[in-house]
Amino acid sequence: MAEMTYLQAISDGLRTEMRRDKRVFLIGEDVGVYGGAFKVSLGFQEEFGPWRVIDAPLAETAIVGGATGAAMMGMRPVCEMQFADFVSCAWDHLVTIAAKQRWRVGTPVPIVVRLPSGGGFSGGPFHSQNPESSFAHIPGLKCVCPATPADAKGLLISAIEDPNPVLFFEHKHLYRRIKAEVPEERYTVPIGKARTHRDGSDISVITWGAMVYTADEAAQQLEKDGVSVEIVDLRTVMPWDKEAVLESVRKTSKVLVLHEDNRTGGFGGEIAATIAEEAFEDLDAPVRRVAAPDTPVPFAPPLEKAFIPQVEDVVKGLRELAEY
Numbered sequence: 001m002a003e004m005t006y007l008q009a010i011s012d013g014l015r016t017e018m019r020r021d022k023r024v025f026l027i028g029e030d031v032g033v034y035g036g037a038f039k040v041s042l043g044f045q046e047e048f049g050p051w052r053v054i055d056a057p058l059a060e061t062a063i064v065g066g067a068t069g070a071a072m073m074g075m076r077p078v079c080e081m082q083f084a085d086f087v088s089c090a091w092d093h094l095v096t097i098a099a100k101q102r103w104r105v106g107t108p109v110p111i112v113v114r115l116p117s118g119g120g121f122s123g124g125p126f127h128s129q130n131p132e133s134s135f136a137h138i139p140g141l142k143c144v145c146p147a148t149p150a151d152a153k154g155l156l157i158s159a160i161e162d163p164n165p166v167l168f169f170e171h172k173h174l175y176r177r178i179k180a181e182v183p184e185e186r187y188t189v190p191i192g193k194a195r196t197h198r199d200g201s202d203i204s205v206i207t208w209g210a211m212v213y214t215a216d217e218a219a220q221q222l223e224k225d226g227v228s229v230e231i232v233d234l235r236t237v238m239p240w241d242k243e244a245v246l247e248s249v250r251k252t253s254k255v256l257v258l259h260e261d262n263r264t265g266g267f268g269g270e271i272a273a274t275i276a277e278e279a280f281e282d283l284d285a286p287v288r289r290v291a292a293p294d295t296p297v298p299f300a301p302p303l304e305k306a307f308i309p310q311v312e313d314v315v316k317g318l319r320e321l322a323e324y
Contacts, residue, residue: 007175009149013156028080064090084117099140108163120173125296130261136238147212154189194241200230207258218314253284263291285324
């Protein structure tokens, strides 16, 4: 075991797979000489060479399109978008080609698209989005949103192994803020399996990514009032662990769904609808959502703070559920 930041764990997982499998290569803007916008691939080009750590032009369409073709020919590309927001430029290749190719002719398309996502650093509307729900809607794509360093490494290795295209959402606010013990050896974390971040008996919080820590802080405050909050970290938005969510809801009978993405069309709506359909008689209160408002992400720090769900927002929602 070694103590690693979230960023170091991602870097370690990528390096592990590139050393193990020569089919794995990295392509993106500034991933080589510069070491990546956030330094995930620092030193990679020196170790693996410019043909496996490829500095691409400023063209996300070309990056994902080239990676899709390489994957069809048996390679295992890992693409880096400097910011998750820029993946919209590659929408056609991801949604029209990569996601559907295996369904059409049976060809595996084992690409991973790394997506630094999320706000909290005044990046403004073009560098702070959480677009996971846009892609979770597309059959053929998998969407992974790890919250911990150990999950980040294990899920990245699983994503590289997977024969399907995987979007790997890395929350930028966690990169250097979260540190934990991570196994130094190679290991995998299964895609589509949630984990219980915190055991509780009164209210369930269903969340993922950086909001796991926001929920945890809120749960600590509720604990002082004698309210026991369980936190389920989905880890993967598509496929998502419906069984784990329903098990927690049936245990507590009250649920709050929390995410940083906009409220309308956010993946929390899918979770809430599933709970209403399959566990309605187990509920003692309506399913509650806490999410960002339906606006672009503001640039000004006070406005960004008002946009991103804060601990006090979650505390308010949990207290209302507790009193229901």
